[in-house]
Amino acid sequence: MAGREGSTAKFIPREEGLYAVDLTYDGHPVPGSPYMVEASLPPDPTKVKAHGPGLRGGLVGRPAEFTIDTKGAGTGGLGLTVEGPCEAKIECSDNGDGTCSVSYLPTKPGEYFVNILFEEVHIPGSPFKADIEMPFDPSKVVASGPGLEHGKVGEAGLLSVDCSEAGPGALGLEAVSDSGAKAEVCIENNKDGTYAVTYVPLTAGMYTLTMNSEYWGGKLKCLQRSGQVEENSPVFSASVGGDHIKAHIANPSGASTECFVTDNAEGTYQVEYTPFEKGLHVVEVTYDDVPVPNSPFKVAVTEGCQPSRVQAQGPGLKEAFTNKPNVFTVVTRGAGIGGLGITVEGPSESKINCRDNKDGSCSAEYVPFAPGDYDVNMTYGGAHIPGKLSF
Structure with missing residues (x-):
């Protein structure tokens, strides 16, 4: 369209990519021509x-991974959140080919929802439902009850077995005397990860109780205890005070925590x-090496x-350059x-990459594509960290 002081030209690109626009005046190139223009969908x-296994399920304490493919979807902002029983740390990495590798770390079992948005709109299938389970760990099986220490011929020995922290599986128990006689065993699944177990010894003697949990087609021994079965139930008495009480605390890692037992001299x-x-x-907790009622106790430490x-620190929080990675920690x-959570707001979208250094720190970088003022927003546990970072 011709004007008194200039002209306006329009063109419609038919496909995405880099275009060279040549401008001439009376057959002579205009200064700066050709102009490079990038067209995007x-x-x-x-x-x-x-797609990926992390969109369907996973295990507590292990990264749940999946991939996002934005090829052919145009240019837009990508948003990720994971909702569930606990905060799940999210890591994402731009593969440079229109795809992004993502992982999140659930720390509690349960039902999680993975929300993936593009330009603030859910993509097909989002939110994705993922069932997170406890990993297989037979050391987390805890057994308690009088049936672990003594019993009586013809009467049921009782014990409770807690497999709620050991992962999914089926519990088995066998009670065999030193003479080879087997006791009748009944296992009742309480449907909450715990089992009520009874066994009826038919002869007196020392019995060995062997428990196993069946996982993934194999059997692993979880616990083996021996107890005396007599014709009459044993009884015991103890005086108040003295070094009768002992305690032992087992950590999740398998190590022990030091504890101090004090006799209050009042029972x-x-x-x-x-x-x-x-x-x-x-x-x-034991009294004269015999577990007290309800021992062992389970204590959740959060x-x-x-x-x-x-x-947060690093050069990328003070100044930055376009089309180059700007790093901070x-x-x-x-x-x-x-x-x-990390977001960068400014005149253009910025590619963000995060890497867990496995030492309580995270290395991050972003690539802005246009000059101007940018704000780097960081949240931890859903709350902003101290200070407003802008440049």
Whole structure:
């Protein structure tokens, strides 16, 4: 369209890619010509695809992975959230070919929902439902009850077996005397990860109770205990006070935590310990080496999340350059367990890559495509970390 001071030209690109626009005036190139123009498709969330095992399920404490494919979907912002019984740390990496590798780390079992949005619109299939289960760990099986210590011929020995932290499986038990006689065994599944077990010895003697859990087609021995079965049930008496009480605390890692037992000289004892690990601790209390009622006790130790302790540092938080990676580090040591979120807002979309350094810190980088003022927003456990980062 001709004007008094200039002209306007329009063109419609038929495919995405880099175009060279040549401008001439009376057959002579205009200064700066040819101009390079990149054409991209308009954003279309319906063309974004996601696939991978992490969208269907996974195991507690292990990364659940999946891939997002944005090829042919145009240019747009990608949003990821994971909702479930706990905050799940998300890591994403741009593969440079229109796909993105994503993983999240669930720390509790249950039902999780993975939300994937493109230009703030859910992609097909989102939110994805993922069932997270406890990993196979026979050391987490806990058995308790009088049937582990003594029994009586013709009467049922009772015990409770807790497999809720050991992963899915089927429990088995065999009670065999030193003479080879087998007791009748009944196992009742309580449908909550625990089992009520009874066995009826038919002869007196020393019995060995062998428990096993069947997982993935194989059997692994979880517990083996021996107890005396007599014609009459044994009884015992004890005086108050003295070194009768002992305690042992087992950490989730299998190590032990030091504890201190104090005789209050009034018929009670005080036990003190300081846990240093997050997770289920097993506290065993015995009186003259015999477990007290309900021992072992299970204590869940949790760790709080304090975003105010998170620190961010690096050159990428002070100044940045277009079309180049701008790096910085986020330190979460001492801030507890929480999900880290990073967004960069400014004149253009920025590609963001995050890498867990496995030492309580995360290395991050972003690539802006246009000059201007940018804000780097960081959250931990859903709350902003101290300070507003802009340049």
